[in-house]
Amino acid sequence: MHWSIGILMFLGTILAMELVAYAAHRWVMHGPGWFLHASHHRPRTGNWELNDLYAVIFAIPSIVLLFGGAQLGWWPGCIWIGAGIAAYGAIYFGFHDVIVHRRIATRYLPRSAYMKRIVQAHRLHHVTETRAGAVSFGFLWAPRPEALKAELRRRSHAGVRSARGTAA
Template sequence: MHWATGLLLFVATVLGMEGFAYVAHRWLMHGPGWFLHESHHRPRHGNWELNDLYAAIFAVPSIMLLLGGVQLGWWPGFAWIGAGIAAYGAIYFGFHDVIVHKRLAHRYLPKSTYMKRIIQAHRLHHVVETKHGTVSFGFLWAPKPEDLKAELKRRNRVGVRAPVGAPAEHETDPVD
């Protein structure tokens, strides 16, 4: 396989993974897989949460495609696709776990409009503690925060947690 074709497969896979991540997050993690993902919408105690098992689960196809494409004589394009899945996983880890959730200590402050937008969208996703009623399921692309806030208001703030330190019947709007 020509390297340019492989590179095209790699880039297409990285971009396509955002669509896969949206679908998996929206209908799997906030659906039948909530029993694992719920830990991610609660305060974390320690370095790990049950939701981390999704990283291992989603790594299996990448590993299999890389192994098959490189070592087992499968179509070489599978190696490029497996590498694209792994690259998306690495990008996701960097954005989601390191930058947004600060699971590794850093002093990075977002300056670009893009970075501020995805961080704020993810935080708005996390103001909802329940399986239903949340917004913004993608990660490398996110709707405008003002659109997400309007959607949370339209849904009557179903599942939205009270601000930290406030009683449950707090009168202020935690979304504004």
């Protein structure tokens, strides 16, 4: 396979993973997988949360494709796709865990309109503490914060957590 085709497959996989992540977040994590994801909508008490198991689960296809393509003689495109999945995971980790949730100390402050929008959309996603009522399930693309706030109002703030220091 020519390397230029591989690069296109790699980049296409990164873009496709945003759709996969959206679907998994909306219909799995906020559905039957809530028993793991609920920990991510509560204040963390320590370095790890049950939701972190999703990183392991989502790494498996990447590992299998990379191993199969590199060691088992599978179609060479498997390597590029597996690398694209891994790259999306790394990008997601940087955005989500480092920039938004500050799980690793950093002095980075979002300055661009894009980064501010992504951070604000994810924070609006986290105003809910239940699996229902959440908005903005993607991560590299997010609706305008004004649209998300309007949607929360339209839903009568269903599932929105109480302000600190007030009774629920």
